[in-house]
Amino acid sequence: MQQISSFKATDTGRLYLVPTPIGNLDDMTFRAIKTLRAVDLIAAEDTRHTQQLLNHFEITTRQISFHEHNTEQRIPELIAKLKSGISIAQCSDAGMPSISDPGKELVAAAVTAGIPVVPLPGANAGLTALIASGLVPQPFYFYGFLERKHQQQVTALQELINRPETMIFYEAPHRLKKTLTTMAEVFGDQRQAVLARELTKRYEEFTRGSLKELRDYFNDHQARGEFVVLVAGNDHPDAGQPVNAQTPIEQVDAEIVKGLSTNAAIKLVAKRNHLNRQELYREYHHIGE
Template structure:
């Protein structure tokens, strides 16, 4: 018996019109739909008169349900996987199932659709040629700040998701750790009360400090300019390679990133800088 296919379907993140004809066809043709929130997905199905049955698939039953889905795919059934909104697996359940499907030799077929991160990015006004997606920042203050310190030398545009309950704290941490940069914060993107607030981090923070944030947020943050790093740390020109490394690491830059930056700023091979970096561990012993 031939195995079935798992269709990874992107669904609207707000506006119900943001769905492809292919997605609608597949949702109608599959044997059933695995949905993160069956009540929310039911609204979408009702809107487009899709009568396919559903089963819940979310973070609390992901492990058990994945095994059940695998068995049904092995029996030849075709299944569509949808999340609350957007593409399954992007800060939503789905990764574990797709990983298991891949190991079983079952086809996982992507059916592209909207994602908040790319929608916010392309309309942010910030560079789009190179970017990284960080999902949600850690909830606890120390862990959040530690992660931002690790991102401090990042030159690419950075995209985050954030809840309304931690938005102000995250913006404060960004300003404290990363300093003033260009930023664009989208609230409820593609939805009725869509709003974009952009400018410097301090300006955007002041905007949200004056109100009680509500809705779902996507943050697009400018990466650091390499020229700014060089100007800011011009004092390194009087330092040895080892001292230069320690200067950056004292500011929260990881050793790996410090090696890359020092090699770039000094025009040296990374191997040469790495050999000096070994001394940091030796000196600590």
């Protein structure tokens, strides 16, 4: 068992995980500012973006880039620096490191190397949206960003249909309408949801309603800003999905028209209607007739 106290004397540096504001710079904590000033190096997701933050708080600490595209290259370099006694603060563009942002691989490498990892509390978009959503705040299930392709989204959401917890997703504005359409398709039109955008900023906004209402709203309105999508849990998981007037075969055809492969459509419809997938497959392909 490995046990390292952040206050224990050590010959190595420390890795500090420093949250940054998700919009309003006033949400930066005194401890975060103090830490960024005190460390030897800041590993930033986007050094240009972080430089604006550093300039605002008159922090002159040197930066190095650390993002999803240079993880393999940077981790050995950063671990070597930490082992030599250099202290590093790792931060992303907004919010908590490692939560839908870079960081987790560096943390794992530091833990393996016996280097102390010191987390600082701070802003997080998902929890900020959750407590003002009006949905049940706990328990909750954090997912983050879904995959971009429709079929991959359907597969992921199928696994969440019966979860009773409030679910938290992140989504970019240009993909919001497609994601809401897919959620309504899998979870059902009447599942309640909340959209939170531009959190802590001037145009912060919460939009509440069923997935159908939210989907229809954004068919007529442009989505602006980054979104947190909160979906109510399934409080009647044994009830299955809403009754569909179409036959299972018709439902499979409808899903194929929407872009699913035949196998994915059969899987979705079978799960939605509590049918045996293999039997539906044989029926759809007229096998054994």
